[in-house]
Amino acid sequence: LNGANLNLQGKRDRGVYGCESFDEFIPRLRELYPDCTIDYYQSNIEGEIVTALHNAAGKYDGVLLNAGGYTHTSVVIRDAISAIDTPVVEIHISNIAAREEFRHTTLIGAVAIGSIVGFGLNSYRLGVEALKLHLQQ
Secondary structure (H helix, E strand, O other), X not given: OEOOOHHHOOXXXXXXXXXXXXXXXXXXHHHHOOOOOOOOOEOOOHHHHHHHHHHHOOOOOOEEEEOHHHHHOOXXXXXXXXXXXXXXXXXXXXOHHHOOHHHHOOOOOXXXXXXXXXXXXXXXXXXXXXXXXXXXX
């Protein structure tokens, strides 16, 4: 589940986010995890992300969430994560702690089961691994 501006992955600020789009990456991720059903959804609209989180409850074993800029501002996304039993892993392509100071604060990190940041698109692969380990406990 991706938030604002991540539809521009591969086009926007390539020095920070890389050149590969999610249209290219998601099929490769699915190939790496044939035992997992990996759906993909992206929205630039905060309320649609909240609705997607609500809809994940009872439908998915877990959610990888890169809320983008909403990470630093969205109480409603934080509340949506808190309201569902579905485990959520916070994902960031860049290392938010090494960027502008306003990016150091994450409102969703405290309600996620964990956070993976700074490994490019591999953050999503690591997120799948972390979620699988969590579900095995």
